[in-house]
């Protein structure tokens with residue numbers, strides 16, 4: 077068996093032993109079955125290829141100090157995939173099939189779950205695609221659901237160190253009443269050019285403004301946005317951002333810690349008043365924001381004065397990681413513990 081340098085993993089694909097699949101055909105889902113193949117065979121007129129009937133999820137499994145495997149917020153991810161499926165007229169996958177497929181994929185690839193203390197995790201990527209043939213713009217009548225896993229390190233190479241993000245007014249990720257609230261591939265294709273521009277200029281991500289007024293903060297390319305001031309956790313309310321499960325968890329933890337939580341429109345100017353800010357998501361966990369530059373308007377908002385993560389962000393990060401790893405009590409029942 078190959079040896080894996082667990083502490084130096086990047087956020088990338090590594091081949092594991094199995095992926096698990098279920099197919100929807102003739103009105104029924106098949107029993108999830110494992111395969112060693114990394115390939116998918118499909119009809120050339122599949123709707124996922126032509127009309128973007130494609131959705132994915134992202135969640136993580138962790139190995140605790142007690143040796144147990146914990147999957148974080150399995151059901152929430154299953155529910156969000158259902159919501160996305162309704163949003164782009166894909167067949168809705170039953171919750172029990174989602175859960176069975178994920179658990180099977182994790183157990184079959186147990187040797188790829190990073191050991192406790194390495195900072196790494198097993199990233200779980202469920203994928204649902206329309207594989208039935210259509211030429212007219214119509215939903216498919218056949219679907220493929222598959223789950224693969226891969227061990228990952230931090231999404232941003234800086235990890236928990238604050239990084240700068242950028243507002244690029246010439247790009248939108250999603251329309252106000254479009255598919256921004258769904259986890260569909262098209263949103264990510266729409267963010268690639270702006271993402272590349274940002275990376276070339278030395279930023280970790282694009283911070284998108286609302287597409288209509290260009291006034292309020294929406295979210296980052298691969299993560300939600302939060303800000304902190306006056307013991308208050310503030311996160312944007314918008315019709316074009318993904319409802320992040322990590323953000324939802326942090327709002328609860330912030331409340332548990334006695335902070336006030338506000339979910340509302342956040343005008344760009346408010347950045348000047350924030351004591352802390354961060355990007356939040358499964359891959360990003362919490363990635364503190366150093367500075368926000370609005371290049372077209374020649375404005376810069378310094379968030380972290382000393383270049384370090386702030387006290388609330390640090391507390392929230394440690395609490396979240398503690399729960400995921402089993403070091404802290406899971407008082408909200410967020411983990412699925414495998415035996």
Ligand code: PLP
Pocket residue numbers: 134295296297298299300318319320321322323356357358359
């Ligand atoms: N926003 C976008 C656009 C994302 O791709 C992600 C990643 O999944 C998130 C937010 C964070 O969501 P979650 O915390 O559910 O992973």
Ligand code: COI
Pocket residue numbers: 133134135298299357358359360
């Ligand atoms: C996640 O955090 O799971 C994401 O989907 C972000 C990115 C890898 C697309």
